[in-house]
Amino acid sequence: MLDKDRLFPIEPRARDIARSLYNEVSTLPIVSPHGHTDPRWYAENEPFPDPAKLFVVPDHYVFRMLCSQGVDLTSLGVPRADGGETETDSRKIWRLFAENFYLLRGTPSRGWLEHSFEHVFGLTKRFGPETADEFYDHINDCLQKPEFRPRALFERFNIEVIATTESPLDDLKWHKMIKESGWTGGKVVTAYRPDPVVDPDFEGFAGNIEKFGEMAGVDATNYDGYLEAHRIRRAFFKEYGATSTDHGHPTARTEDLPKAEAEALFEKALKGKCSAEEADAFRGHMLTEMARMSIEDGLVLQIHPGSMRNHNDDVMARFGRDKGFDIPTQTNYVRDLRPLLNAVGMNPKLSIILFTLDETSYSRELAPLVGVYPSLKAGPAWWFHDSPEGMRRYREMMTETAGFYNTVGFNDDTRAFCSIPARHDVARRVDCAFLATLVATGRLAEDEAPEVARDLAYNLVKRAYRL
Amino acid sequence: MLDKDRLFPIEPRARDIARSLYNEVSTLPIVSPHGHTDPRWYAENEPFPDPAKLFVVPDHYVFRMLCSQGVDLTSLGVPRADGGETETDSRKIWRLFAENFYLLRGTPSRGWLEHSFEHVFGLTKRFGPETADEFYDHINDCLQKPEFRPRALFERFNIEVIATTESPLDDLKWHKMIKESGWTGGKVVTAYRPDPVVDPDFEGFAGNIEKFGEMAGVDATNYDGYLEAHRIRRAFFKEYGATSTDHGHPTARTEDLPKAEAEALFEKALKGKCSAEEADAFRGHMLTEMARMSIEDGLVLQIHPGSMRNHNDDVMARFGRDKGFDIPTQTNYVRDLRPLLNAVGMNPKLSIILFTLDETSYSRELAPLVGVYPSLKAGPAWWFHDSPEGMRRYREMMTETAGFYNTVGFNDDTRAFCSIPARHDVARRVDCAFLATLVATGRLAEDEAPEVARDLAYNLVKRAYRL
Amino acid sequence: MLDKDRLFPIEPRARDIARSLYNEVSTLPIVSPHGHTDPRWYAENEPFPDPAKLFVVPDHYVFRMLCSQGVDLTSLGVPRADGGETETDSRKIWRLFAENFYLLRGTPSRGWLEHSFEHVFGLTKRFGPETADEFYDHINDCLQKPEFRPRALFERFNIEVIATTESPLDDLKWHKMIKESGWTGGKVVTAYRPDPVVDPDFEGFAGNIEKFGEMAGVDATNYDGYLEAHRIRRAFFKEYGATSTDHGHPTARTEDLPKAEAEALFEKALKGKCSAEEADAFRGHMLTEMARMSIEDGLVLQIHPGSMRNHNDDVMARFGRDKGFDIPTQTNYVRDLRPLLNAVGMNPKLSIILFTLDETSYSRELAPLVGVYPSLKAGPAWWFHDSPEGMRRYREMMTETAGFYNTVGFNDDTRAFCSIPARHDVARRVDCAFLATLVATGRLAEDEAPEVARDLAYNLVKRAYRL
Structure with a gap:
């Protein structure tokens, strides 16, 4: 049913090169450093x-x-x-x-x-x-x-390691259960996604902060305690394999506010009195604080900005979040990341992975930024752009300015478990097709291409996510 | 002179597939649901x-x-x-x-x-x-x-139906003449383009509203009468075959204002006292009102936003409108359409066709929006993008998120009568080339492609425009 | 080592066409009308x-x-x-x-x-x-x-003419030395780049203006004298071959202010009291003044907008300007150029060459603008986009609306002397590949393509830059 040569270039010579590159990478293990599968599946291993x-x-x-x-x-x-x-x-x-x-x-x-x-x-x-x-x-x-069953499929899929995404308010009990189960066939790690406790607009923010403090064993309702709670929960997540944090803000805005100002915003947020602008400033400031903590504890920082969540009020009321009504928006990285980058962007210990839903930023903003800042890397084509044409555009618009080595390989970002091998297969095929085109047009030597193909399929992602 | 295989993929196997798909659609009748040919041509049938x-x-x-x-x-x-x-x-x-x-x-x-x-x-x-x-x-x-002569060419061009575009202030006399002429060779319908009576910035707005009321037989200088006049004129346009309305606003802005506010803006507009912002808000509100009327009377609503008209003052003064000095601008659909979509966007009776001059919106905004809202469809590549490369980009950037069935086939949008067959031929060729590429890269089965090709060339446009 | 057919289409028939077009242009002399090589190299001719x-x-x-x-x-x-x-x-x-x-x-x-x-x-x-x-x-x-040595390489590279870029505060001594040296193997001209004396935010603006006046022999600290100093220095630059001016503003903003307003801004600028907005307005106004002078003296006006210079404060402090931390930003041409274009845009004596770092402007703004205004032409793919994929996108997104003859061929914009032949070679190959694709898909006749290829490689640039 499936075409063995799908997604390869059509012209026979380039297709041969692509096929041969694909043979180098098609059976490499899957490293899935960012996704939304349910750790309960692997914990309980129910059908x-x-x-x-x-x-x-x-x-x-x-x-x-x-x-x-x-x-x-x-x-x-x-x-x-x-x-x-x-x-x-x-x-x-x-x-x-x-x-x-x-x-x-x-x-x-x-x-x-x-x-x-x-x-x-x-x-x-x-x-x-x-x-x-x-x-x-x-x-x-x-x-x-x-x-x-989930674990059997996990092993059949040849997944070396998968990351799930949890809130700091999660007790990680499924991860604990996996850890204690003695399962040797697969590695499942968590990632720190603090939206409920850094976003003043999140449902129940004040209550979240209270619970956050309880879980960390500190009083998180004052700003110092709040920052300390982050440090404590990050350390706890690291015990369950976390190598990264993840941040899904509406924009890429960052701030590096004087402490008194940040403190004042935090207090307003607790009282539910932040204006939209103040909530945005606080979220932006917390990205810089998270970056500072990353320098200390080594967690890689992922920024997934630019989605207007829950675009339709009626659907949100009837069905809640994540119902297909999150729509991309224009995102400005050059202006918005500057406060963070001026604060910590030249620190080689820091690793930030940037994603986008705005393809116009590839050649105009992301490639120029990741192509010069030591702290920045570009995540793969994301969400609606996790597709053959989306990935092709990504390589075509990123590579000439950012090269390959400021990108981080592929991640699937999925909650659809069975699609994981398919998605990695698409990424490998599209990358091999891109490399084959470079070889066939004299832009890359035929004997260099397999090394790059393996880097894109396996090595870069392990290195970038410190897995 | 013309290459029989023009616009097909270059690689021989893909070219063969494209040629074979094209043979399925090249002689299908032309459905032209949106354009600017002069109904007088078909009425008088003069050389x-x-x-x-x-x-x-x-x-x-x-x-x-x-x-x-x-x-x-x-x-x-x-x-x-x-x-x-x-x-x-x-x-x-x-x-x-x-x-x-x-x-x-x-x-x-x-x-x-x-x-x-x-x-x-x-x-x-x-x-x-x-x-x-x-x-x-x-x-x-x-x-x-x-x-x-116009009618002979119309028949030779194999046009099944063509829509012209008229102002509510038009008496549709040429359409009446066509209707009464007994011509059986072609179907010519009108479309309702109310810019002169919904845009406070339009030359002679107050006078237009007065005339509008006279033609509708109501007092259109009060807001209720004004809305009623729209309903009456829309019904009149339907008698002359109209299945759609068309709206050419500077932006995609919509509003859903409380009645008192809309009323107040309308009164200001009549006095020529709207600020630029107020005029924009009123236009935006009228889109939502038009959508409500569409739910009642079934007219499909077309939005053609994002052209800065008459960019050069000197040319405008010397030659007037439509002299090639209309220049595209950035257009925001996600934010701007939200008021309308929150009001009526989930109503399956409503059909809105969105166009753009800003190609960056294809993959970032339009495909995600039309790919989830039941009321939205995407119009074809428009104006400067009604071209081989423009159409290719459209399919490459729209299809992965919107699919084919949230698009509406081709329309020519032209006032150049002789170019109609040429334009539809280009669209059919480019679509067949795109489908051939999907087939040759294993993304679409060879036996499915002809069905899609016929849908893109003929079926989708009839369905979308309710023709 | 290098593939003889690099950057040509992969499909054999299209490749043959591209190769044959390339043979027409590969040995044409290099015309390099905009760059940043050091005139001292050609003056001293040291190793x-x-x-x-x-x-x-x-x-x-x-x-x-x-x-x-x-x-x-x-x-x-x-x-x-x-x-x-x-x-x-x-x-x-x-x-x-x-x-x-x-x-x-x-x-x-x-x-x-x-x-x-x-x-x-x-x-x-x-x-x-x-x-x-x-x-x-x-x-x-x-x-x-x-x-x-520089001159020998210059001749070996087959450079017919090269332009360097100098500030009005430069005495052009190296150009003088070249002129007086009697070197017949190459032509080196200057270009007028007045950023230090038109940008109120430029380091030492007031001092620059003083020096500017001294060099021009007028009092440049009053607005009339300031404009006169420009006229005088422009004339001086013309003596050293200048045929163009160059303007590297953060945005494409233009203004056409009443004289009193411009005068007031100039006086504020001298006192270092311009707000960011006022500095921007003054720069924008000076573009229109420069355009007026271009109509008088025939210098071609180049606008290179949209780079956020020196993005990282730490790098700027440690290493200064031009250290790879200039990052592109979104640029709006339609709104921003309008004041200038309303003032002088229809004057056929004026020639403005527009560049961009924002590829989204190609099909949305630049092609529609240069495709109608007699005073406008589009510069080639610039900076990060001076690359095979960047050039391909440029042609694909510009040509259908602007044609070939509203573009100005290639310029290398480089300070890397040895890369000049390589860059022109890439441009010629990519253009030939693009033309070959048009021919192979029936969009251009095979016997027309060589003429276009020669125009793109040699004729257009000479004409556009009046060289």
């Missing part, structure tokens, strides 16, 4: 429930596309925040998905799904309304077998 | 005057290029707003055009013109100073013949 | 000191990349502004460069360097740590020979 709950209900790429054509989210089983009814018949959901599968033509989701069907479940027919039931039954049967 | 008046004088793509190289617009016969002299010798204009034809190398205009010369007039020599007179004479002769 | 000082120490493309990976600028011999120690052992610098040469994979610098090694010095081995000493010794030996 995944059914095809719809595996592939449709939790995948916002899939249900947003059906939503765009008028399919109501409830008919896809998406749970309602308001507690109202939603479809519970998984086979019905699956059939609705199959009827609308043609909508995914030309999208990466289509590729990920077909790769999963074939490579994970051995299904090589075309998926659609006629084969929906056959696929459902087959996948459902598989999911009952031991070799389709 | 077009001469080659210069057909191809040069009214085509801002052509005369702007010559203007950029120092050719004065008056020497191309462009009429002066100030009543001053302009060239009237069409053969002289034609020769000047021929001398400068090389300036159009690499532009879509060159392609449209050569396609028209060959396909409409059977001219296969190279056009230029040496052949200028030969072309002039031949085209001039043709234009006298019955088979070159 | 270049050593390989490190030729290729590493002055090349911010090279040292910024090493800096991004944690190499301190001092270890690369970059001179310190604070007078502190820096590496002086050129062989040690060279070895460090060689060890890190792999970082440049995929960058244009890699291509320029390899081209220089092979074409200037006859070195065809792969450069790297193993060959570092061999390269050093060989290049060092060469540099002692007469045929590697």
Whole structure:
């Protein structure tokens, strides 16, 4: 079903080069340093429930596309925040998905799904309304077998290490359970994602801070204690393998405020009295504080800015967060990162990985910045741009100014477990295609390309994330 | 003269696939749901005057290029707003055009013109100073013949339906004449373009509103009457086949103001006392009101934002509007459309087609928005981007997030009648080339591609515009 | 070592067309109308000191990349502004460069360097740590020979004319020395770059104005005298071959202020009391004044906007300007150029060449503007975009709206003398590849392409810069 040469250049000579590069990297272990799979899966190692709950209900790429054509989210089983009814018949959901599968033509989701069907479940027919039931039954049967439980798949997928993402308010109990289980087949680490305790606009910020202090064993309601709580929880996360922190702000704004000013904002935030501008300044200031802590404790700092979350009020009210209504916005890195970079940007101990949803920043801002600051690296093409054309544009627009070695290889950023091998496979193929094009046009020597291919697929990510 | 395989991929295997897809769609009827041809042509069916008046004088793509190289617009016969002299010798204009034809190398205009010369007039020599007179004479002769009159060409072009664009202040007399003429060979419909009565900055706004009320038979100088006048005129336009409205605002700004506020702005607008900001807010609010009416009466709402009209004051004073001095600007859809989308964006009865002159919005804003909101679709690559490279970028940047089925096929948006078949041919070729590339790189099955090709060339546009 | 077909299309038929076009242009003389080589080289004609000082120490493309990976600028011999120690052992610098040469994979610098090694010095081995000493010794030996002195290389490079860039405060003594030397092998002209005397934020502005007046023989501390000083110095620069002025503002902002207002800003600037906004307004106004003088004296006006200079305070303090920390920013041409264009934009005597570091402006702003205003032309892909992918994007995004004849061919904008032939070679190859693609896809006739290729490589630049 899948084309063995998919995503390679069309011209035969370049295709041969790409194929040969791909053979060098296709079986390298997967290093997945940033994602949103559920550590509970690996802790409990229970079977995944059914095809719809595996592939449709939790995948916002899939249900947003059906939503765009008028399919109501409830008919896809998406749970309602308001507690109202939603479809519970998984086979019905699956059939609705199959009827609308043609909508995914030309999208990466289509590729990920077909790769999963074939490579994970051995299904090589075309998926659609006629084969929906056959696929459902087959996948459902598989999911009952031991070799389709999370840990078995993890090992089959050849994942060397995966990171999940947790809030400082998380007790990491699933990570503890994994650690104590004696499982030797896979390494699962956490990452420190402090949005609930650095963003004054986050639901229940004051309560979060209180809980934060309790968990850290300090009084986090004063600014010094608050910073100390971060240090303590970061150290705790490091015990569960964390090598990075992650920050999902609306913009790339940073600030380096005098302490008294930061303190005053923090106090306002606790009282819920920050203006939008003040909340933004506080978030921006905390990025610089996080960078300072990174210099101390060695955690790599990831910045994922530029998404306007929950664009539609009605959907937010009915279904809550992460329902496909997060929309990218213009992001300014040159102006916004400057306070942080003036404070700590030349420190070679600091490592910041920048992501973007605004492709215009690749050649104009990100490549020039990561191509000169020792503390900066560029994360891979992200979210909507985690796709063949998105990755191609990334390499074409980044490489000439940033080179390869200021990028950090691939990460999948996914909560769709079965798509992990597919996504890494796409990244490896697109990178090999890009390298093959450089070789075929005399820009890279044929004997250098395999080394670069291996770096992009495996070495750079381990080095960048200190794994 | 024209290459039979133009715009197809270069690599032979991909070219074969593209050629075969093109054979599926090249003879499908043309559906032209948005354009600016003159309904009077089809009503009166008089001969077009001469080659210069057909191809040069009214085509801002052509005369702007010559203007950029120092050719004065008056020497191309462009009429002066100030009543001053302009060239009237069409053969002289034609020769000047021929001398400068090389300036159009690499532009879509060159392609449209050569396609028209060959396909409409059977001219296969190279056009230029040496052949200028030969072309002039031949085209001039043709234009006298019955088979070159507007209706005959319309039928020869295989146009199934064409929409023109009229102001609510238009009495639609040419449409009435067409309707009553009994012509069975073609369908010509209107579209509702209310800029003169929704834009407080439009010349003569207050007078327009008065006339608007008279035509609708209500008092449009109070806000309720004004809205009612829209409803009445929209219904009148529907009698003449209208299935859409069209809105050409400077930005994509929308508002959903409390009635009292909208009312107050309207009253200020009538007195000519709106600030720039207030005029913008009123336009933005009217988009939401238009969307509400669309839910009632089923008219599809088109938004064409982001052109800074009449960039040069001197040219505006001497020649008036639409003289090639409309320049694209950055456009923000994510922030600006939110008020409208929060008000009515989840209503599946609503259909809004979004256009852009800012290609950076494709992957960052438009694809993510149309890829989730049931009320939104993306119009094709527009204006300066209605070109082979522009269309290729559109598909490459839109498809992975929006898919094909949140786009609406092609529309030509032209006032250059003879270029219509050429433009649709380019769109079909570029889409087939894109699909062939997906097939050749294993992203789309070879047996699915023809269906998508037919959808892009014919089905999607009929469905999207409810034609 | 270098691939003879580098940068050509991969598909054999298109490659053949590109190769044949390249054969038409590869040996045409180099016209280099904008750059930053040191006129002293051509005046004194002394040997270049050593390989490190030729290729590493002055090349911010090279040292910024090493800096991004944690190499301190001092270890690369970059001179310190604070007078502190820096590496002086050129062989040690060279070895460090060689060890890190792999970082440049995929960058244009890699291509320029390899081209220089092979074409200037006859070195065809792969450069790297193993060959570092061999390269050093060989290049060092060469540099002692007469045929590697600046004038000999200039002639070998087949440079017909080169422009350097000088401040109005420069006495042009090196240009005088060149002029008086009787050297017939090359033409070196200056260009008028008045940043130090038009930018109120420039270090020592008031002192600069005083010196400016002295050099012009007028009192430049009043506004009329100040404008007169410009006229006088421009005339002086014309005596040394200047055909252009150059303006490197943070934005593309222009103003056309009433004289009293401009005068008031000038007086404030002299007192160092301009706000950031006022300084920006004054710079913007001076662009319009410069345009007015260009209409009088015929100098072509170049605008190079959109770089945020000296992004890192620490680096600026330690090393000063031009150390790789100039980062591009979003630039708005449509709004910002309007005051100037309304004042003088339709004057066919005026010629303004626009550059950008913001590639999003190509299709959205620059192509539409240069495609209609007789006074505007687009400069080539600039700085970070002076690269194969950057040039390809430039042609793909500019040509369909601006055509070829509103662009001005290539200029190298470099201070790296040996890279000049390499850069022009890249531009010629990429343009030929682009033209070959147009031919192979039926968008340009095969017999027209050579003429366009020659125009892009040689004729357009001479015409645009009035050389």
